[in-house]
Amino acid sequence: MQLLLAPMEGLLDFALRDTLTRVEAGQGAGAAGGGAAHVHPSGIDRCVSEFIRITDTLLPARAFIRTMPELRTGGRTLTGVPVRGQLLGSDPTLLAENASRLAELGSHGVDLNFGCPAKVVNRHGGGSALLDDPELIHRIVSAVRRAVPAAVPVSAKMRLGFNDDHRAEDCALAIEAGGASEIVVHARTKAHGYRPPAYWERIADLRAEVKLPLVANGEIWTVDDARRAQAASGCSSLMLGRGMVADPGLALAIRAALPEPAAPIPVEPICERNSPSALVGYGLSATQPAAIEGRAGSATAFTGQLGTHLPPHLPWAHIHPLLGSFWALVGQRVERRHRAGRLKQWLNLLRRRYPEAQVAFDELRTTNDADDLGAWLLRGRG
Ligand SMILES: Cc1cc2nc3c(=O)[nH]c(=O)nc-3n(C[C@H](O)[C@H](O)[C@H](O)COP(=O)(O)O)c2cc1C
Structure with a gap:
């Protein structure tokens, strides 16, 4: 099981990445958290930087370092967790040139953003807008893969689609064919915004089509959510975003409660792909502000339901x-x-x-x- 810390523009920046990867077992998060020697004490295996937007130029090193100061410390947080830089754009050649520079600077891989819902980004054909164009996704991933050394992993983070999810499989296949080594799936469309639920069972559909390791993401706030996300998606690896920011002991608690599965989790169909339960909310326009991710207008735009008052994992x-x-x-x-x-x-x-x-x-x-x-x-x- 890999636990990744999500990229969150304007929220989960260098300072918060550093802080959340300082959490240690023994601080109340559950003694099993630090069990395996290869697991970082925070329970987090890897971070992803906020997106670095590529529009019309090869960015200077300082622009990468501004978003990802960890490039000054071997591409790792100060407690040693590797960080992978994320690029956002729609021009394969420019993305490839910038990916090459990012790799030279010491990023632990290059992640490509196929999920950002911000209007300004989508208007220029980037982020989740690319989910309507799997062919372009393929060209982007291929160009980036060719541009960086073989030892540098190229991964992608996608939503299930733009307005609906009917091309999710095509997008995942395009990413795989382009040569990526991992896909994180935020199990919602752009139209869903951040409105619960996350459709983890759709990740299981993607798993049936692609051989790449998939990582499930979206609405994992508790250990129980993590367990259900694993069962519904068939993925053992998870990416944690707001849940980890709200409850910094969450990764350790997940590790303590959900030991490494001995074999890949078999996918059990939760519901038929096109059943009403799988389609609840699909095609509805987002109720969330369409501001750029991380610069949402209201403080509660993406915080989820308040007042659940579940006990945190750290005092x-x-x-x-x-x-x-x-x-x-x-x-x-x-x-x-x-x-x-x-x-x-x-x-x-x-x-x-x-x-x-x-x-x-x-x-x-x-x-x-x-x-x-x-x-x-x-x-x-x-
Ligand atoms: C404030 C904010 C900023 C985000 N910025 C990014 C980003 O830069 N790149 C990206 O791929 N996803 C971004 N996301 C999406 C998250 O990485 C994640 O997919 C989403 O929050 C769902 O996971 P969660 O329910 O665990 O928070 C952002 C989300 C939020 C709320």
Whole structure:
């Protein structure tokens, strides 16, 4: 089982990648978390950077390093988790040139974004818009694969489709034929936005068509979600996004509760592909703001249901120091006027699990001054 940390533009940046990969078993997340020697103490095997948008030029090294400062430290987080840079664009030649540079800079592979729902990106034919054009997807993956050394993995992250999922198999096959070595499937269409549920059972359909390792993604907030995602998709490997930001002990808890399966999980049909249950919500327009991922207009646009109050896997006493180290990194890397927003975004997700984060969020809601937030952290009121 591989557990990957999702790319999340504007949220899961260098500072939060660093922070979430500092979590360790023994901090309350479950002793089995650190069991296998090859598993990183945080339970995370690999991170993916936020997307680096490729429009019309070969980017200079500093542009890659801005999004992925880990390139300065061997392509790894400070605690040693490999990070794979993600590219977003629609021009095969330009993507290939930039992928080559990214690989030279030391990225642990190149990931290609075929899922971004942002209007501005889709208007230019990138992100999830490519899911209507499997032939172009194939050309992009092939060009990138040819451009980077054989030892550098090329992977892709896709949604199930743009308006509907009828070309999901074609897209997965195009990615495989292009020479990628892994596909992460965010089990929703662009039209679904971030509206639950995630259609994990559709990943099982893709597994029946392609031989590549697939990784299931979407709506994994709890150990039970992870178990159900594995069963429905047939994938043992999972990518965790908002669930890990809301509950930083989630990866370790999943490892503790779901030991490595001895053999690939057999796929059991959950429902017929075209049954009403599989199609619930398909074709509906997104209710989420169509702002660029990570710059969504409202604080709750992608936080999911609040108020579930499931117990977190780490006590708040362990989260507070993480907030401190996160804040220190934000102070080094983020423009002053955006710093308060970064902390509030994380608190916004943490409050799904932690009443203390809810209190902090309410207290800090109207504060935009970095000094005030720093003072609040120092007072230890988190
Ligand atoms: C704020 C935000 C930013 C995101 N940015 C990216 C991105 O840069 N690249 C990408 O492939 N997916 C991006 N995604 C999608 C996530 O990687 C993931 O597929 C999605 O959140 C579903 O997983 P989750 O339910 O575990 O959060 C983003 C999602 C959110 C909410």
